[in-house]
Amino acid sequence: MDIMDVDETSAPREGKPVLVILVGAPGSGKSTFGEEVMRSSTRPWVRVCQDTIGNGKAGTKAQCLSSATSALKDGKSVFIDRCNLDREQRSEFIKLGGGPQIDVHAVVLDLPAKLCISRSVKRTGHEGNLQGGKAAAVVNRMLQHKELPKLSEGFNRITFCQNVDDVKNAISTYSTLGPLDSLPHGCFGQKNPDSKIQVGIMKFLKKAEVPLAAASTKSDIEEPTSQTPGKNNSYCKEKETLASIPENANLETKEVEGQAVGSAGSHDNQVCLNDIPTLAFPSISTSDFQFNLEKAADIIVAKVAEFSSKFSNARLVLVDLSHKSKILSLVKAKVAEKNIDTQKFFTHVGDITHLYSRGGLRCNAIANAANWRLKPGGGGVNAAIFNAAGPELESATKEKVKSLSPGNAAVVPIPSSSHLFTREGVTHVIHVLGPNMNPQRPNCLNNDYNKGCKILQDAYTSLFEGFASIMKNQPGQQVGRSEKLERKSLDVPVRSDYSSRKYFTNTDQKSKRDDDHGSEKSKKYKGTQDGLGLTFPDSKDEKVDSEHRRTERSMSKAWGSWAQALHQIAMHPEKHKGDLLEISEDVVVLNDMYPKARKHVLVLARTGGLDCLADVQKEHTQLLNKMHDVGLKWADKFLNENASLVFRLGYHSAPSMRQLHLHVISQDFESTHLKNKKHWNSFNTAFFRDSVDVMDEISSVGKAALKDDDKLLSMELRCHRCRSAHPNIPRLKSHIGSCQSPYPTHLLQNGRLVPAPGEPRNSVQ
DNA sequence: GTTCTAGAAC
DNA sequence: GTTCTAGAAC
Numbered sequence: 117m118d119i120m121d122v123d124e125t126s127a128p129r130e131g132k133p134v135l136v137i138l139v140g141a142p143g144s145g146k147s148t149f150g151e152e153v154m155r156s157s158t159r160p161w162v163r164v165c166q167d168t169i170g171n172g173k174a175g176t177k178a179q180c181l182s183s184a185t186s187a188l189k190d191g192k193s194v195f196i197d198r199c200n201l202d203r204e205q206r207s208e209f210i211k212l213g214g215g216p217q218i219d220v221h222a223v224v225l226d227l228p229a230k231l232c233i234s235r236s237v238k239r240t241g242h243e244g245n246l247q248g249g250k251a252a253a254v255v256n257r258m259l260q261h262k263e264l265p266k267l268s269e270g271f272n273r274i275t276f277c278q279n280v281d282d283v284k285n286a287i288s289t290y291s292t293l294g295p296l297d298s299l300p301h302g303c304f305g306q307k308n309p310d311s312k313i314q315v316g317i318m319k320f321l322k323k324a325e326v327p328l329a330a331a332s333t334k335s336d337i338e339e340p341t342s343q344t345p346g347k348n349n350s351y352c353k354e355k356e357t358l359a360s361i362p363e364n365a366n367l368e369t370k371e372v373e374g375q376a377v378g379s380a381g382s383h384d385n386q387v388c389l390n391d392i393p394t395l396a397f398p399s400i401s402t403s404d405f406q407f408n409l410e411k412a413a414d415i416i417v418a419k420v421a422e423f424s425s426k427f428s429n430a431r432l433v434l435v436d437l438s439h440k441s442k443i444l445s446l447v448k449a450k451v452a453e454k455n456i457d458t459q460k461f462f463t464h465v466g467d468i469t470h471l472y473s474r475g476g477l478r479c480n481a482i483a484n485a486a487n488w489r490l491k492p493g494g495g496g497v498n499a500a501i502f503n504a505a506g507p508e509l510e511s512a513t514k515e516k517v518k519s520l521s522p523g524n525a526a527v528v529p530i531p532s533s534s535h536l537f538t539r540e541g542v543t544h545v546i547h548v549l550g551p552n553m554n555p556q557r558p559n560c561l562n563n564d565y566n567k568g569c570k571i572l573q574d575a576y577t578s579l580f581e582g583f584a585s586i587m588k589n590q591p592g593q594q595v596g597r598s599e600k601l602e603r604k605s606l607d608v609p610v611r612s613d614y615s616s617r618k619y620f621t622n623t624d625q626k627s628k629r630d631d632d633h634g635s636e637k638s639k640k641y642k643g644t645q646d647g648l649g650l651t652f653p654d655s656k657d658e659k660v661d662s663e664h665r666r667t668e669r670s671m672s673k674a675w676g677s678w679a680q681a682l683h684q685i686a687m688h689p690e691k692h693k694g695d696l697l698e699i700s701e702d703v704v705v706l707n708d709m710y711p712k713a714r715k716h717v718l719v720l721a722r723t724g725g726l727d728c729l730a731d732v733q734k735e736h737t738q739l740l741n742k743m744h745d746v747g748l749k750w751a752d753k754f755l756n757e758n759a760s761l762v763f764r765l766g767y768h769s770a771p772s773m774r775q776l777h778l779h780v781i782s783q784d785f786e787s788t789h790l791k792n793k794k795h796w797n798s799f800n801t802a803f804f805r806d807s808v809d810v811m812d813e814i815s816s817v818g819k820a821a822l823k824d825d826d827k828l829l830s831m832e833l834r835c836h837r838c839r840s841a842h843p844n845i846p847r848l849k850s851h852i853g854s855c856q857s858p859y860p861t862h863l864l865q866n867g868r869l870v871p872a873p874g875e876p877r878n879s880v881q
Numbered sequence: 882g883t884t885c886t887a888g889a890a891c
Numbered sequence: 892g893t894t895c896t897a898g899a900a901c
Contacts, residue, residue, distance in 0.1 A: 268891075678882060678901060710882075772882045791883095792896075830897095844895060 131296050132219050134193040137209050139200045139265055140225030141255045143232035150195035153290040162187035165197035184212055201262040210270040219298060221273045222265040223286055229259050267303055267843045276305040301851050302840025394431040395583040396471055397483035398497045399443040400575050401550030413446035419576035424460040434463045469504035472540045481586055483579050486547035488520050505536045520549040523574030527582040546582045550575045675774040683775040686722045703746050710789040715754045719743045719778040726776045729767045734818040744807045747780040751870045759872035765807040768798055770824035778807055785852055794829045800836045803828040806868045
């Protein structure tokens with residue numbers, strides 16, 4: 117089967133039947149959905165319902181398949197009305213789609229379990245309580261094993277509905293789908309759609325789920341060692357189980373035995389507790405660093421109060437080993453005086469490396485009272501955590517940061533091979549370094565509590581911000597597409613911009629640029645002094661390029677030999693005359709050697725030392741304007757030749773080629789050179805900085821915001837017009853070949869898009 | 882930036 | 892088996 121053909125022919129060919137596979141638990145409203153659509157649709161529909169297919173009674177899957185087949189043959193569109201929560205179950209129905217003649221869609225009714233249960237109960241209500249209880253058990257069980265559909269299964273289109281409004285919208289979409297219409301392909305309506313980041317974390321969590329879920333059913337009741345407010349937790353009731361994977365299919369009506377109501381309930385409890393992001397942290401600096409306990413307790417309570425009010429659904433847990441812990445009792449006493457939600461903050465007695473397995477407390481993040489070298493050993497919490505995490509933590513840490521100065525924190529994702537991850541469900545360790553009052557240890561502050569308190573405050577701020585940054589990237593916490601891990605509203609005066617940038621990244625994997633030079637740097641590492649007499653790496657230490665003065669930022673970038681081509685052209689355009697479209701005093705225009713769209717030219721600055729956007733400063737305002745004007749001129753020229761094109765002008769936040777260049781690129785992205793995710797995302801995420809915005813920023817603040825996070829480049833693939841998601845480049849390309857949606861409003865503003873004059877783009881809608 | 886390719890995913 | 896991705900080398 118050639119999927120590419122399916123997509124490419126979808127828009128132009130009309131009158132295709134649609135096979136809609138409804139996916140949802142009992143009570144999610146599948147039948148209603150089909151009925152509603154059929155009530156007002158002008159297209160012939162058949163609803164194949166396994167519940168009633170046997171002369172009004174439940175039938176078999178085979179019956180459904182044959183019934184659907186014959187309806188499709190008649191040119192009718194079909195609803196498959198059965199749970200379809202299991203991938204394997206769906207696959208046989210997807211196969212019915214066969215070729216390009218039929219569009220295969222999924223509509224996922226992913227509604228709160230509570231709602232499904234209450235509807236199911238009502239449906240069977242007259243049969244009494246027991247029936248209701250059974251319904252709950254069935255729904256719970258199914259949802260715990262649900263496996264949401266993916267485009268890669270063979271769907272052309274998937275619509276996710278997560279609440280009643282979504283369902284209404286989807287009903288209206290299908291109701292108004294006339295016999296000759298077809299719907300755009302792709303994934304629609306999925307919450308937390310943004311990217312790899314989350315996909316990555318989802319995968320991450322799923323891995324953790326296996327052993328943990330197993331643990332939870334086997335040894336459900338481990339003795340919780342402290343006043344964890346989990347068991348009677350009020351979040352539970354609102355929370356849904358978000359677990360995924362196989363359903364054992366079958367139907368709402370049968371399916372009774374197995375898990376009793378009670379066990380389903382307790383499982384539910386487990387799942388929902390696990391869903392609350394939780395940070396466990398030891399008291400910083402009060403042990404080996406001998407910081408005054410009273411003062412430390414005050415700071416903990418103040419910082420906890422500050423941050424817990426900012427987290428809507430997260431828990432902070434102060435952990436110590438012993439019931440006799442002085443710091444725990446001090447903090448408990450002080451917290452009692454304050455108005456802090458005990459669901460959001462509490463203390464826990466136990467080993468921070470075994471919070472779940474021994475204490476039943478699930479924490480996705482734990483803080484480590486680290487040393488400045490971020491090395492294992494030394495005793496205390498640091499030794500315990502490095503021990504428990506295994507060598508993986510050491511290497512993961514090393515990859516991210518070299519050292520830490522007091523008052524700072526560094527978030528390190530735990531490799532999934534680590535025991536902390538598999539056994540305890542911890543996904544991140546946040547290393548924190550507090551102030552030291554112990555003369556036996558480095559950087560002793562000699563009882564200077566002015567400094568000390570400030571540093572300790574900073575340390576907790578850093579810690580909690582680090583935790584917030586983890587949450588930000590988790591599913592359900594939508595992160596703006598363009599948003600880097602920037603700290604908003606939470607300013608920490610002491611930390612330099614450098615350290616906050618450096619230490620507050622939460623990249624799950626390599627950040628290539630840093631790494632490349634990190635290794636090089638560490639060999640000839642010198643370091644610089646910060647205010648506290650601590651050495652830590654400084655970007656000034658980076659390799660200095662011979663040619664020109666460079667700003668700090670671009671200095672950190674070394675250019676490979678292959679990246680010099682544009683630079684050479686800019687410095688000696690006369691040598692490349694044959695390849696250039698235009699040469700002027702300050703810019704050169706040329707066709708991109710590997711165009712990523714039908715028209716793709718570069719406007720190259722000729723200024724020496726101006727390698728990338730990071731180098732651009734106020735003094736370059738004129739140049740930027742010039743580049744933009746020249747870019748527009750060429751866009752206009754192309755638009756004269758072909759009025760159907762639309763152009764966008766902008767810069768890559770972190771270009772691969774040296775020498776500042778403006779991309780002028782048509783938005784068809786029709787090119788064999790557009791081959792991978794990075795290609796696509798470099799033009800279609802925040803990584804691409806519109807020229808108009810760059811000019812604004814340079815003239816107003818003197819520098820352009822860079823969205824150079826690698827994560828942007830590995831984000832999932834989304835159509836730049838309708839924003840639908842696609843599983844791979846070929847499918848994306850076939851989609852954009854026919855997508856007629858209007859461009860997102862953001863692009864339609866401020867002249868970010870350049871259409872032909874008088875061309876009313878986006879006639880649809 | 883591209884090319885090449887191993888191996889993952891289908 | 893083929894398709895697709897992602898990492899290394901350039």
